[in-house]
Amino acid sequence: MPRSDQSQTAILGALSIMPMTGYALREEIRDTLGHFWSESFGQIYPVLAELERKGLVERQEATDSRSSKFGITDAGVTRLRELLAEPPQAPNPRNGLMLRLFFGSQLGPEACRELVLQAREQAEAALARMEAARTEVAENGGLAQAAPYILLTVSAGEHSARAAIAWADEALADLAKLEATSSQPARGRGRP
Amino acid sequence: MPRSDQSQTAILGALSIMPMTGYALREEIRDTLGHFWSESFGQIYPVLAELERKGLVERQEATDSRSSKFGITDAGVTRLRELLAEPPQAPNPRNGLMLRLFFGSQLGPEACRELVLQAREQAEAALARMEAARTEVAENGGLAQAAPYILLTVSAGEHSARAAIAWADEALADLAKLEATSSQPARGRGRP
DNA sequence: CGCTACATGTAAGGTGTTACATGATTCC
DNA sequence: GGAATCATGTAACACCTTACATGTAGCG
Structure with a gap:
């Protein structure tokens, strides 16, 4: 129920795909889940510590490196499934672009046009990233199921x-x- | 820059359309801006008080009622335009549905289907609300510009x-x- | 007379972000 | 040897939500 469960879900989920260090979790969450999820990185280590305390993840002493990867335990997988089964809670919307357009009569058409153009560019970039992600997933084995x-x-x-x-x-x-x-009635920027 | 400016923007914007009580602001923000904006109602009165202190809004003693409506001042309109001109800052995404689907192999196809069905219903409902809003705006004079x-x-x-x-x-x-x-290899719900 | 809606606030607690602090490893 | 990257954390702060507290007005 509490929000912090959501961070646990994301972290357990990521570790269910492969064991990782906390640092790698940051990267993965930013790069892979970043399109629809974000974690505040200040939370990762505390949450990881809590998960370890509960036995849902465990440190794996790697042979070839000093850094300790975290792996998910069986209990962790069980917990992950529980968490995933809970109904998703939509965050309260706060769309700055829409807020600006809604009161756009205060801003004027040109400024609004600028905002929409920016939004369009961002959407275009997002679309490109999605297509890249699609091929990346297709090429990457090890994600079979x-x-x-x-x-x-x-x-x-x-x-x-x-x-x-x-x-x-x-x-x-x-x-x-x-x-x-x-601009027609005022004939060039005059006041009504 | 700070996030709280965004609450000010929403409140000043709403008051720029018509003077309102704090209570009415709640309702308007929930019902009208609710599709893309939310305010925590615990913030409305504090923000209103701060705006009043800065002279951006003022209480209007209504003749027919004891409750005091808040109206936007000229300084408030100026400030609103400043705030609207600032670049919109997208909130960090946290899409619980996508998180669940991403790790859907842990949940199984049926549960995912259920989630997607719910999302579809919500989208359908949102579409209906949008169409209602469209006619409402069209019918309502006083919003001309x-x-x-x-x-x-x-x-x-x-x-x-x-x-x-x-x-x-x-x-x-x-x-x-x-x-x-x-389910094919397992032949109907059997265990692998 | 009591219920609902209107109206105004406050306080506690939880959440998330930022910035900082620190050190090891690797590569040039 | 120095720079960049990997790695682990912490602490302060900003933010938001929730729940509570209080009172009035109108209506059935």
């Missing part, structure tokens, strides 16, 4: 990015019309 | 909801295939 599920999340990212691009194009057209009509 | 901007955000909600539905349908099909192939 996980791959179809991971591709589900990649697909969600693609749909969402494409929708954002389509919306942005519409919005840009609408804003262009607004610019045209709003 | 704000209406086109508000419709931009409604359109974004529609695109996003439609994308979620399309994705869900694809995902359900994929999961159905997974269920079929995973």
